[in-house]
Amino acid sequence: MRAIVGLTVVICAATLYLYILSSYLPTGPRYPQKGKENGETSDTDQNKESDFTGEEQRLKFPSDLEDLRNLSELLHFYKTEHTGYILLLFCSAYLYKQAFAIPGSSFLNILAGALFGPWQGLVLACGLTTVGSTMCFLLSQAFGKHYITNLLPGKVSMLQRKVEENQSCLFFFLLFLRFFPMTPNWFLNMSAPIVNIPVTSFIFSVFIGLMPYNFICVQTGSMLSELSSLDELFSWTRVLQLLAMACAALLPGFLIRRYSQTHLKLDGPVPSGVARKTQ
Template sequence: MRSLVGLLAVVAAASVYLYSLSLYLPAAPRRPPAAHRHHEESGEPADSSGEPSRLKFPSDLEELRELAELLQFYKTEHTGYVLLLFCSAYLYKQSFAIPGSSFLNILAGAIFGPYQGLLLACVLTTVGSTMCYLLSQIFGKRYIANLFPDKVSMLQRKVEENKDCLLFFLLFLRFFPMTPNWFLNMSAPIANIPITYFICSVFIGLLPYNFICVQTGVMLSEVASLDDLFSWGRLLQLLAIACMALLPGALIRRFSQNRLKLDVPSQNGLNTEKKVQ
């Protein structure tokens, strides 16, 4: 009971901090209505009133362009605050195993660019996952084992079977997840996975996923028309991104065929264990 109270206290303190930080969100630029944009394009004068732009996920090309403009505004005018708020929100999500990292990674690419965005996404993913590991180790071991007994037992067994090449086994789980990443973060201390191996596996293993999301955000911030979205240059860029993201997974899969002990489906549909010497 004491561990549950401690966890709730940590969640409450982090929630209050994040909420307090969000209260100081700088005002967004005012977006002119459609009629005003039409007058601007035709050179006619129009009323300068409009509604404030809002940060939301786009549902069409027009909203896509508006989001790109809004992100560029925040990047230029409020870089420090946006960086603090982004890092705080990312760590909050990762620490408490809240889904939604893909959207935050896309925002990282759109706001901070391909290189800074990727570095930021990888570092925050690693730090947040490590915080989740530590919270589970301090407060949640008993509860997680009671909530997911079968999954925890399977992970413990696989960790023990692959202890001679544990880092590569963890990388395999990140590239080809047998369980969701949030569950692996919480259950890793229960399975006695050393924190150093855990940190390395998160940073390296989630690099392709973070790379794809960040590059998507970069393209989101650069798109200006439908032609830009489906140009040959953009398609070649997407192909290069896919190849770079698939290469590490292919290398890990090749290694796993020779070294790792994994459950593979047999021809009759039953699960059997196989180790290739």
């Protein structure tokens, strides 16, 4: 009972903080005035500015590409004069999703690329993924061990057995779990303290193991934010960028797969490719 009360207090406090942070946006920058030489704003600019003003109270986690596009435009609008605030808001929202194992972090990875660019976005996404997953690990360790074991006894027992069998190369086993779909990431984050995975191994396996996935999402967001039309997506430059992204993401998975065939003890055949992640 004490664990449920403690977890409820943490969730309520984090939710209240994020609600206040997203509800009281600072004054947005004035939309650039165009068209009239006498200094009056054109009807189009007034409409855009009023649209952004109307969106101020409707910040929400994106659930599809349309939500993602609208949110990206709104945050870009504020980022011109309130970079620190937008960075704080983005980090808080990302950590909230990761810490409480809420699906949909892939949209935030794409948003990181659109807002902060390919390389700053990648560093930010990898860092936040690691910190957020570690927060989930610690919350589970403090409040959730008993309940997770009772809710998912079969999965926890299987993971415990595989961790014990691969104790001699535990770090590479954890990397394998991040690359391939034996278990979703949210479950691994919550069950890791239950099966006695050391927190240091957990942290480094998250940072390294999810880097290819974060790289693809961030690069995708960066590319989409630069496109002015769909025709640009099929240019030779974009095609080569997509091929390079695919190679960069598949290479670590290929190396881990080769290593797992000779060193790791796994049930069934090893998957042949990098699977879609569930964060």
